[in-house]
Amino acid sequence: MRKRSAYKPRPRIANPMAYVMESVSFVAGQTTFIRDLHIRNHLAMTALTQGKATKSDMDLLIAMNNVVEALWRIGFGRGYESALLEGNAALLAVARRGAQSGRFVLKSEEMNALNTLMDLHDAQMDAITIGDLEKAIQIVRRDLDAKRAVAVITEGNKT
Secondary structure: OOOOOOOOOOOOOOOHHHHHHHHOOEHHHOHHHHHHHHHHHHHHHHHHHOOOOOHHHHHHHHHHHHHHHHHHHHOOOOOOHHHHHHHHHHHHHHHHHHHHHOOOOOOHHHHHHHHHHHHHHHHHHHHOEHHHHHHHHHHHHHHHHOOOOOOOOOHHHOO
16 A cells, blocks of 8 residues: 655646736625625524524524624724624524524624624625635634634533
């Protein structure tokens, strides 16, 4: 048997100029992408406010929260730290209660915090480029790989 090498070649970009041009274009210019993203996020939030949210809706809102935080780290949304922290805390509280009970139900202050977080996400999407979004996604992936993400189900609240 041959020893398997740890070497993995880097991916090559077929058209570097197109990649650079796309990286500096605004996400808001990608109308179908942005429209689909807004619809999915807002439908998940609507399901949550109506008490009909499923685990996939919560996963979508958690992913939205992770991107908001990563974009904030890059520099988009400075000055809105309180909205980010309140939204994080509200989403974590709803997810933990839902993990215990099987139903995701909001309290009024959590709904306000999540609506503000959703508005921040929408504003960030209007202001960033595709390259910025790629950087944010890399930050989220690195955090998940390094296990820096906050666990929804902890030892104290397992059912």
